[in-house]
Amino acid sequence: MAAAPRSAASRARILDAASRAFRAHGYAATGIDAIMSAAGMTHGGFYAHFPSKAALLEATLVQLNEPQRSPLFGDIVALSGRRLVAAIIDRYLSRRHRDQPEAGCPLPTLGAELPRVPGNPSEALAAKARHLAALLADHLPGDGATARERAQALVALLVGGIVTARTLPENHAEAWLRSCRRMARTGAGLAQEDG
Amino acid sequence: MAAAPRSAASRARILDAASRAFRAHGYAATGIDAIMSAAGMTHGGFYAHFPSKAALLEATLVQLNEPQRSPLFGDIVALSGRRLVAAIIDRYLSRRHRDQPEAGCPLPTLGAELPRVPGNPSEALAAKARHLAALLADHLPGDGATARERAQALVALLVGGIVTARTLPENHAEAWLRSCRRMARTGAGLAQEDG
DNA sequence: TGTACATCAGTGAACGCGCGTTCACTGATGTAC
DNA sequence: TGTACATCAGTGAACGCGCGTTCACTGATGTAC
Numbered sequence: 001m002a003a004a005p006r007s008a009a010s011r012a013r014i015l016d017a018a019s020r021a022f023r024a025h026g027y028a029a030t031g032i033d034a035i036m037s038a039a040g041m042t043h044g045g046f047y048a049h050f051p052s053k054a055a056l057l058e059a060t061l062v063q064l065n066e067p068q069r070s071p072l073f074g075d076i077v078a079l080s081g082r083r084l085v086a087a088i089i090d091r092y093l094s095r096r097h098r099d100q101p102e103a104g105c106p107l108p109t110l111g112a113e114l115p116r117v118p119g120n121p122s123e124a125l126a127a128k129a130r131h132l133a134a135l136l137a138d139h140l141p142g143d144g145a146t147a148r149e150r151a152q153a154l155v156a157l158l159v160g161g162i163v164t165a166r167t168l169p170e171n172h173a174e175a176w177l178r179s180c181r182r183m184a185r186t187g188a189g190l191a192q193e194d195g
Numbered sequence: 196m197a198a199a200p201r202s203a204a205s206r207a208r209i210l211d212a213a214s215r216a217f218r219a220h221g222y223a224a225t226g227i228d229a230i231m232s233a234a235g236m237t238h239g240g241f242y243a244h245f246p247s248k249a250a251l252l253e254a255t256l257v258q259l260n261e262p263q264r265s266p267l268f269g270d271i272v273a274l275s276g277r278r279l280v281a282a283i284i285d286r287y288l289s290r291r292h293r294d295q296p297e298a299g300c301p302l303p304t305l306g307a308e309l310p311r312v313p314g315n316p317s318e319a320l321a322a323k324a325r326h327l328a329a330l331l332a333d334h335l336p337g338d339g340a341t342a343r344e345r346a347q348a349l350v351a352l353l354v355g356g357i358v359t360a361r362t363l364p365e366n367h368a369e370a371w372l373r374s375c376r377r378m379a380r381t382g383a384g385l386a387q388e389d390g
Numbered sequence: 391t392g393t394a395c396a397t398c399a400g401t402g403a404a405c406g407c408g409c410g411t412t413c414a415c416t417g418a419t420g421t422a423c
Numbered sequence: 424t425g426t427a428c429a430t431c432a433g434t435g436a437a438c439g440c441g442c443g444t445t446c447a448c449t450g451a452t453g454t455a456c
Contacts, residue, residue, distance in 0.1 A: 007398090007399065007400090010399080010400085024311075025311055026223075026307070026308060026311065028221075028223060028224060029223060029311065031441075031442060031443085032442080032443065032444085033441090033442080033443095041399095041400065041401090042400070042401055042402065043401095043402090043443090043444095044400070044401055044402060044403085044444095044445085044446085045399070045400045045401070046443095046444090047443095047444070047445075048398095048399070048400075052443085052444085053442095053443065053444090107358070107359065107362070108307060108358075109307050110307070111307065111358040111359060111361070111362050112221070112303060112304050112305070112306065112307050112308065112358055112361070113221060113307065113308065114362065115361050115362055116219075116220055116221065116224065122361075122362045123364075125362045126362045126363045126364065126367075129359050129362060129363065130363075130367075148374075149373075149374040149377060149378075150374070150378065152370075152371050152374035152375070153352065153356070153374045153375045153377065153378030153379075154378070155355075155359060156352055156355040156356040156358075156359050156360075156371075156374075156375045156378075157348065157351055157352045157355055157378070158355065159355040159358055159359050160350075160351040160352055160353065160354035160355020160356065160358060161348070161351040161355065163302070163303075163306040163307055163351075163354055163355065163358060164302065164306060164324050164350060164351050164354055165351075166306070166307070166310050166317075167302070167306050167309065167310055167317045167320045167321045167324060168321045168324065168325075169318075169321065172321075175347075176347050176351075178344075179343075179344040179345070179347035179348045179351075180347070180348045180351045182344060182348065183344075183345065183348030183349070183351075183352070183382045184348075186382065187378045187381065187382055202431090202432065202433090205432080205433085226408075226409060226410085227409080227410065227411090228408085228409080228410095236432095236433065236434090237433070237434055237435065238409095238410090238411095238434095238435090239411095239412085239413085239433070239434055239435060239436085240432070240433045240434070241410095241411090242410095242411070242412075243431095243432065243433075247410080247411085248409095248410065248411090
C-alpha cells in the first residue's frame with residue numbers, strides 16, 4: 001500500500017492550478033509560489049503533495065491525457081465519423097482556443113519547451129499527439145494507412161494553426177484560423193461547408 | 196550620427212550566438228553568460244553592445260527576417276512557381292530541420308514563448324509568418340485570395356509539423372514528417388510526386 | 391463526556407543558486423606633437 | 424622615431440532578485456482510554 005494521500009482536495013487544487021498555469025505561461029516561467037497561491041495555499045506546503053516541480057509537470061500531463069479530461073473534446077464523444085472530425089477541427093482552430101491557452105491543448109503551449117527539459121517530459125506530449133491522431137484516424141474516410149497519414153498531418157496543422165495564430169495580432173487571427181480550418185477540412189477529406 | 200559601434204565583429208558574433216541559442220533553448224532559458232561564452236567573451240562586456248537581453252532578442256529576430264538570412268531558404272531564390280513551393284515544403288518539414296532547431300526557423304521554437312514575453316517581441320515572429328505566407332502565396336496556383344488562404348494554412352502546417360515532430364521520439368519522427376509533407380503538397384495544389 | 395496524546399496539513403523563514411545588470415578596472419590601440 | 428595621453432574593448436567581481444527546495448514550527452483533527 002502506498003502512503004495515504006494527505007488531502008486529496010488540496011492535491012487536486014494544486015494539480016489544476018499547475019495545469020492551467022503551465023499552459024498559460026510555460027513550465028519554466030511558472031513558479032511554485034504562483035501555483036500554490038492560485039491553489040489558495042503557501043508555497044511551503046507543496047512538497048507534502050509532490051516530490052518536485054518536474055513530478056508536478058508529469059502529473060499534469062498524465063491528467064491531460066485522460067480522455068474524459070481532454071479539454072476541448074469533453075462533450076463531443078457522442079459524435080462519430082466526419083461530424084466528429086469536423087467538430088474537432090472547429091473547436092481546436094477556434095478563436096476561443098487561441099485566446100485561452102490555459103484551458104486548451106498542451107501541445108501548442110508546451111510542445112516547443114518540453115523537449116528541452118531534462119527527464120523527457122515530452123513523452124507525455126508525444127502520447128497526446130498520437131492519441132489525437134489515432135482518434136482522428138478512426139473517423140476519417142479512406143483506408144487505414146491513408147487515414148492514419150492524414151490524421152498525423154491534421155494534428156500538425158491544428159497545433160501549428162494555434163501556435164501561429166497566437167503570435168499574430170487579434171485582428172489578423174480570425175482570418176488566419178479560418179484558412180487553417182478550411183485546409184484541415186479539405187485535407188481530412190470532408191466536403192467544404194461554410195467558412 | 197549615432198555612436199560608432201565598438202567592434203562590429205564582436206557584435207556580430209554575439210548576435211549569431213544569441214540567435215542560435217535562443218532557437219535551440221528558448222529565450223528565457225538562455226543566459227547572457229552562455230551567449231557571451233559562445234561568442235568567446237565574458238558576460239560583462241555584453242552591455243557595451245546591447246542595452247538589454249530583450250533588445251538582443253529583438254535584434255536576432257530582425258536579422259532572421261532579412262530575406263537573404265532566412266535560414267532554410269538561402270539557395271532556392273532561383274526557383275519559382277510550384278518548384279519553389281515544393282522545395283520550401285521539403286526543406287521545412289525535413290529531418291534536418293527537426294534535428295537542428297538552432298539553425299532553423301524561429302517560429303516553431305519561439306512561437307509559443309514570445310507572445311508571453313513583455314514588450315511584444317512576437318510581432319517580429321508574426322512578421323516572419325506573414326512573410327513566409329506571402330512568399331508561398333506568390334507561387335501557389337489559384338487566384339489571389341485562394342492562394343493567400345492556402346499559403347496561411349500551409350505556414351501553420353509547416354510550423355506545427357516541426358513542433359510536433361520534435362516532441363516525438365526519433366524513430367517516429369520521419370513517418371510523421373512524411374505525412375505532413377504529403378498533406379502540404381496536396382493542400383498547396385501540387386501534384387503528388389514521390390513520398 | 392473528558393482528558394492526553396499522536397498525527398496531520400499547512401505556514402513562513404531560510405538555504406543555495408543562477409540570472410540580468412552594473413561598474414571599477416586593465417591592457418591594447420590610436421592620435422598629437 | 425619617440426613620448427604622453429585619450430579612448431576603446433573587454434574583464435571579472437559584485438548587486439539584487441526570484442526561484443526550487445528544506446525544515447522547524449503551529450494549529451487543527453482524530454484516537455485511546
